[in-house]
Amino acid sequence: xxxxxxxxxxxxxxxxxxxxxxxxxxxxxxxxxxxxxxxxxxxxxxxxxxxxxxxxxxxxxxxxxxxxxxxxxxxxxxxxxxxxxxxxxxxxxxxxxxxxxxxxxxxxxxxxxxxxxxxxxxxxxxxxxxxxxxxxxxxxxxxxxxxxxxxxxxxxxxxxxxxxxxxxxxxxxxxxxxxxxxxxxxxxxxxxxxxxxxxxxxxxxxxxxxxxxxxxxxxxxxxxxxxxxxxxxxxxxxxxxxxxxxxxxxxxxxxxxxxxxxxxxxxxxxxxxxxxxxxxxxxxxxxxxxxxxxxxxxxxxxxxxxxxxxxxxxxxxxxxxxxxxxxxxxxxxxxxxxxxxxxxxxxxxxxxxxxxxxxxxxxxxxxxxxxxxxxxxxxxxxxxxxxxxxxxxxxxxxxxxxxxxxxxxxxxxxxxxxxxxxxxxxxxxxxxxxxxxxxxxxxxxxxxxxxxxxxxxxxxxxxxxxxxxxxxxxxxxxx
Ligand SMILES: NC(=O)C1=CN([C@@H]2O[C@H](COP(=O)(O)OP(=O)(O)OC[C@H]3O[C@@H](n4cnc5c(N)ncnc54)[C@H](OP(=O)(O)O)[C@@H]3O)[C@@H](O)[C@H]2O)[C@@H](O)CC1
Ligand SMILES: Nc1ncnc2c1ncn2[C@@H]1O[C@H](COP(=O)(O)OP(=O)(O)O)[C@@H](O)[C@H]1O
Ligand SMILES: [K+]
Numbered sequence: 001x002x003x004x005x006x007x008x009x010x011x012x013x014x015x016x017x018x019x020x021x022x023x024x025x026x027x028x029x030x031x032x033x034x035x036x037x038x039x040x041x042x043x044x045x046x047x048x049x050x051x052x053x054x055x056x057x058x059x060x061x062x063x064x065x066x067x068x069x070x071x072x073x074x075x076x077x078x079x080x081x082x083x084x085x086x087x088x089x090x091x092x093x094x095x096x097x098x099x100x101x102x103x104x105x106x107x108x109x110x111x112x113x114x115x116x117x118x119x120x121x122x123x124x125x126x127x128x129x130x131x132x133x134x135x136x137x138x139x140x141x142x143x144x145x146x147x148x149x150x151x152x153x154x155x156x157x158x159x160x161x162x163x164x165x166x167x168x169x170x171x172x173x174x175x176x177x178x179x180x181x182x183x184x185x186x187x188x189x190x191x192x193x194x195x196x197x198x199x200x201x202x203x204x205x206x207x208x209x210x211x212x213x214x215x216x217x218x219x220x221x222x223x224x225x226x227x228x229x230x231x232x233x234x235x236x237x238x239x240x241x242x243x244x245x246x247x248x249x250x251x252x253x254x255x256x257x258x259x260x261x262x263x264x265x266x267x268x269x270x271x272x273x274x275x276x277x278x279x280x281x282x283x284x285x286x287x288x289x290x291x292x293x294x295x296x297x298x299x300x301x302x303x304x305x306x307x308x309x310x311x312x313x314x315x316x317x318x319x320x321x322x323x324x325x326x327x328x329x330x331x332x333x334x335x336x337x338x339x340x341x342x343x344x345x346x347x348x349x350x351x352x353x354x355x356x357x358x359x360x361x362x363x364x365x366x367x368x369x370x371x372x373x374x375x376x377x378x379x380x381x382x383x384x385x386x387x388x389x390x391x392x393x394x395x396x397x398x399x400x401x402x403x404x405x406x407x408x409x410x411x412x413x414x415x416x417x418x419x420x421x422x423x424x425x426x427x428x429x430x431x432x433x434x435x436x437x438x439x440x441x442x443x444x445x446x447x448x449x450x451x452x453x454x455x456x457x458x459x460x461x462x463x464x465x466x467x468x469x470x471x472x473x474x475x476x477x478x479x
Pocket of ligand 1: 010011014026027030059060061062063064066087126127128129130131132133134135136139153154155157158159179180203
């Protein structure tokens with residue numbers, strides 16, 4: 001897991017650390033890590049540090065202080081550094097140190113985007129965790145600067161550290177160097193893509209509280225994914241019931257069932273009309289048709305709002321209280337739910353649940369997913385490039401390959417997640433449910449990466465790549 005902490009927690013922890021250290025120690029540590037990272041970038045992109053041109057954008061806060069101290073270090077290594085001051089006042093001591101090292105500084109002027117574009121490296125210290133809203137109007141043009149490698153100090157200016165919300169222009173980075181711990185902005189969509197590569201520099205912050213947001217890594221999935229034990233039988237491994245498809249959308253039934261089987265369910269039951277039942281059985285002869293006892297349900301892929309029979313099956317399944325994936329057609333008319341129910345909307349479906357705009361959900365997925373979690377009591381998995389799970393924990397899966405934006409990919413995710421839920425030791429542990437949801441999303445993305453290695457993928461390819469995605473997880477063999 002990569003842990004991220006809120007601004008409030010970081011400031012509290014920083015204050016405790018600073019009280020025990022000489023003044024300025026944390027900022028010097030941050031600047032040292034920044035300078036090393038910038039030198040690495042310069043070596044890679046411009047062949048060295050000595051003589052290379054660096055433009056540093058420095059704002060009024062400590063983010064600007066970090067940037068100016070890093071500027072001084074780069075100047076001492078021979079870089080030609082110009083600091084453009086984006087505020088009337090900047091960190092005095094840091095500016096004095098930069099001047100002593102040979103950094104030239106002047107206030108930001110209209111048109112300085114051209115100066116930035118001509119640099120080998122642009123270091124963004126306009127605003128960090130104290131930033132609010134998108135870039136101020138005077139700096140909006142920076143979002144279009146193309147040319148230099150861009151390194152963000154702590155986070156790209158224009159982003160909100162706690163939510164990752166994109167509410168205006170942002171200076172996107174190739175590399176973000178953050179300090180002590182990641183912040184939610186680094187792990188959440190759509191902000192994570194604007195951060196570029198993430199480097200968490202150790203500045204000696206200890207005793208951080210529980211993370212606010214965590215990114216689930218492939219090794220976490222390997223450690224948690226249920227594998228058969230010698231004592232298992234097909235029932236104890238977990239039976240998945242699938243209520244999906246109908247006479248109109250037959251493919252969703254096949255895709256969800258395929259994925260549940262390939263993710264390692266002990267048994268899959270399919271509940272639906274004769275057509276597509278016969279298609280499902282043809283695709284997966286091991287599937288049992290008709291209702292029965294299950295450990296978890298997959299409800300709704302390809303279920304039409306005009307299909308009273310399938311909708312009755314969905315309602316009946318939800319009444320039983322078992323864990324369930326509540327997807328697509330099952331997202332309408334939600335009954336009372338609990339944390340063992342995982343809603344799996346995409347941004348458009350989540351917007352409908354809230355009566356909000358899809359674009360608002362896409363700009364700030366965490367806030368909107370959290371609202372649905374609070375209103376329904378269910379665990380929410382909001383699909384997207386970065387998938388966000390909000391339940392007893394807030395978890396994300398790193399960006400999946402964009403090839404996954406293909407019809408039926410969501411049905412495959414629903415099937416994988418059904419198997420993860422059916423394998424839970426304690427299905428009424430809300431944290432385990434949230435982890436299962438995020439694990440399924442990570443596995444789905446990994447299967448998509450394998451399936452797209454040779455070109456465009458189809459959703460069925462993703463289901464078929466799930467076994468290889470599992471066995472390629474780091475640490476899978478060791479367990
Ligand atoms: N905490 C830690 O552990 C450590 C913290 N450290 C560092 O301290 C940083 C936090 O410093 P901080 O609190 O001084 O705030 P900071 O991010 O510089 O922002 C305030 C300034 O930004 C400006 N501004 C705001 N929004 C803007 C926008 N959209 N567009 C443009 N400008 C905008 C705002 O000016 P305004 O325009 O609002 O007048 C104000 O002047 C943190 O990110 C890290 O780098 C490290 O040194 C060591 C360990
Ligand atoms: N641009 C993208 N990059 C990566 N993954 C994506 C992208 N767009 C969608 N996805 C993923 O693809 C899947 C699409 O699901 P969904 O929208 O329900 O499609 P469908 O209903 O056709 O099955 C989700 O898992 C989502 O996270
Ligand atoms: K910044």
